[in-house]
Amino acid sequence: MKAVSTYLILLLCFQTNLKAQESNENGVAVNSKKDPELWMSLEENSQFLEAASYLLYKVQSDSTRNKHADYWHIGRMYGYLNDYEKAIFYLSKSTENINPNDDEQWWWYFYGTITFLERDKEALLKYMTKLNIGHTQYYEPNAKTLVSLYKNFEKGYREASLWK
Numbered sequence: 001m002k003a004v005s006t007y008l009i010l011l012l013c014f015q016t017n018l019k020a021q022e023s024n025e026n027g028v029a030v031n032s033k034k035d036p037e038l039w040m041s042l043e044e045n046s047q048f049l050e051a052a053s054y055l056l057y058k059v060q061s062d063s064t065r066n067k068h069a070d071y072w073h074i075g076r077m078y079g080y081l082n083d084y085e086k087a088i089f090y091l092s093k094s095t096e097n098i099n100p101n102d103d104e105q106w107w108w109y110f111y112g113t114i115t116f117l118e119r120d121k122e123a124l125l126k127y128m129t130k131l132n133i134g135h136t137q138y139y140e141p142n143a144k145t146l147v148s149l150y151k152n153f154e155k156g157y158r159e160a161s162l163w164k
Helices: 002-019 038-044 048-061 067-080 084-093 104-117 121-134 137-151 157-161
Strands: 021-023 029-031
Touching (some): 038 048, 048 067, 067 084, 084 104, 104 121, 104 137, 104 157, 121 137, 137 157
Antiparallel strands (some): 021 029
16 A cells, blocks of 8 residues: 555656746757745645645655755645645654744744644644744744634634734
C-alpha cells in the first residue's frame, strides 16, 4: 500500500509539473511562471492536497530545501482541508531542531495556530494576546491571523485564517 501511495504522489507531482511548463523555441520545457514555487499556484487555485503532495515530494527529494518552511506550508494545506491531525503533525515537524527560546513571537504564532487546530479557544486567546501586545512589524500578519482565528473560531481553518 505504501508503494502505491508513493507512486501516486510522484505521478501527481509529475503531472503537476507538466501543467506548469511550456516549451521554449527549442522545444525545451521551461517553467512558465515567474514565481518558481509551483505549490503557491496550486494553493491559489484551492488545490491544497496537490500543493501538500508537491511540497512533500520536494522536501523529500531535494536536500537544499528549507524543510522548516516546507513542512509549515504542508501543515497549512492540510489545515485548509480540515485534516487537523495531519496539519498538526506537519506544523510540529516544521519546528524540529528549532530552539523555542530563539524567536518568541514566532512561537506564539505557532502555538496559537496549533491551539486553534486542537480546538482550544482559551489557549488560542492566550497566544493571540501575547503576540498582539508586543509584536514587531514583521509579525503583523501573524498577529492578524491569530485574531481572525479567534474571532472565527467556529469556522474551518482556511476560512477562519482569512483576514485580508
